[in-house]
Amino acid sequence: MxxxxxxxxxxxxxxxxxxxxxxxxxxxxxxxxxxxxxxxxxxxxxxxxxxxxxxxxxxxxxxxxxxxxxxxxxxxxxxxxxxxxxxxxxxxxxxxxxxxxxxxxxxxxxxxxxxxxxRPFEANRPYHPNRPTGITGLGHVGMNTTDPKRDQEFWLTHFNARISDWIGPAPLMRINPRHHQIALFPTTKPGVQHINHQVESIDDLLKAAYFLQDKQVRIVFGPGRHATSGGYFLYFEGHDGFTFEYSTSDRMVIEGDGDYRPRQFAMENESFCLFGAKPDILEFRR
Ligand SMILES: [Fe+2]
Missing domain, CATH: 3.10.180.10 (2,3-Dihydroxybiphenyl 1,2-Dioxygenase, domain 1)
Known part of the structure; x- marks a missing residue:
């Protein structure tokens, strides 16, 4: 392990x-x-x-x-x-x-x-962005999978990954108490499906939504709230077509809490967003 x-x-x-x-x-x-x-x-x-x-x-x-x-x-x-x-x-x-x-x-x-x-290197000096984003760090990645069941087994067998929830066949997995650090979304080829940075508050998300609109960056999902992690989110298109996400307030799953069980959510819009936002992201649609 x-x-x-x-x-x-x-x-x-x-x-x-x-x-x-x-x-x-x-x-x-x-x-x-x-x-x-x-x-x-x-x-x-x-x-x-x-x-x-x-x-x-x-x-x-x-x-x-x-x-x-x-x-x-x-x-x-x-x-x-x-x-x-x-x-x-x-x-x-x-x-x-x-x-x-x-x-x-x-x-x-x-x-x-x-x-x-x-032994990854430390920053040595504080992080100073060009604008006040509220970013607190890298949160998780969504990865492409050509067989979610097989790849889920790969992570559960060889690593300390645990399932926090599923949406349809897609497992959201954690290696520490935050709801997920890696999620696997079925598609036809390998690749990074989205890259998440955490921000401090929902205010940071809503400010970002207006900022991105002003800069004519394509918002592909949100602002919204995930039914799974409970996190508020905003997804947008980045360089080379990669999808980036900000989210905040992701649920913590306490290790050793025997009462927690992974939940199965249906592959439908409401599982991705409690508010009813519709994803313009291929892997989030059935
Ligand atoms: Fe995400």
């Missing part, structure tokens, strides 16, 4: 780093902290970065999770190898590029690439 602590960062390929920087800083509201010829790092909280871009193919994106025990990376790699999961150790150059001490990459059965990292 590989014990994960939290989601660490998302790493996206792009052909247009200038566009990624404009979106990341001016629209999403992260702080660009490092820009090279083929790299861009954006900060959201106490971490060195929560989002990074490399010059390359947007379909070659990676999600990194921090291992709970910094000394357990060898054991994690051994477990992945024993299960014949495609995986490998990052080189020291690759670790430096990710601002982590060490990492192991692996591929899930759908073909999504992930990394487990140890």
């Amino acid at each position: 590989i014990e994960l602590r939290d989601i660490a960062n998302v790493r996206l390929g792009t052909r247009d780093l200038d566009g990624a920087e404009r979106f990341g800083a001016d629209i999403l509201g992260l702080q660009p902290i490092l820009r090279g010829e083929d790299r861009l790092y954006l900060r959201a909280d106490w971490r060195h970065h929560s989002l990074s871009y490399f010059l390359g193919d947007p379909s070659e994106s990676t999600v990194a999770f921090e291992l709970k025990d910094w000394s357990a990376l060898d054991a994690a790699q051994a477990e992945l190898e024993a299960a014949a999961i495609p995986c490998g150790r990052g080189t020291s150059e690759e670790a430096a590029d990710r601002f982590v001490h060490d990492f192991v990459w692996f591929i899930d059965p759908t073909g999504n690439r992930y990394e487990v990292v140890v």
